[in-house]
Amino acid sequence: MKPFFILLSILFLTSCGNTKEVSAIPCGTNNPLEDIAWLKEIKTGFDMSASATKKQIIQYMYNNETVFLIDACIGCPDSLTTVYNCKKEVVCQFGGIAGFNTCPDFNEKATNKKIVWEN
Numbered sequence: 001m002k003p004f005f006i007l008l009s010i011l012f013l014t015s016c017g018n019t020k021e022v023s024a025i026p027c028g029t030n031n032p033l034e035d036i037a038w039l040k041e042i043k044t045g046f047d048m049s050a051s052a053t054k055k056q057i058i059q060y061m062y063n064n065e066t067v068f069l070i071d072a073c074i075g076c077p078d079s080l081t082t083v084y085n086c087k088k089e090v091v092c093q094f095g096g097i098a099g100f101n102t103c104p105d106f107n108e109k110a111t112n113k114k115i116v117w118e119n
Helices: 002-014 037-048
Strands: 056-062 065-071 080-085 090-095 111-118
Touching: 037 056, 065 090
Parallel strands: none
Antiparallel strands: 056 065, 056 111, 065 080, 080 090
16 A cells, blocks of 8 residues: 555646746737737838838747747848847847847847738
């Protein structure tokens, strides 16, 4: 009886692992441009812009979270590119007149690149 109790206790203790579920759907949606309000607003603004500059919204995985790189002027020397998480919190900034690079490891760590919108 004692070995059975010990075995049962070991099984019980080892079964209590990390119960945090990781969503296979980034930001909880398969269509971020329609279902994430702030991202939809940026895309709509890009669509309505009279500027002929190239623009892009790119989705990545960075530091185990889904992020969106917003580039409002591809190739413009002083343009500020910003990376946001799903909650629209700024994760990184690149370029601009000040020459920001708040995530120097972004190019090495960002994976699963997916262009979700471009003109």
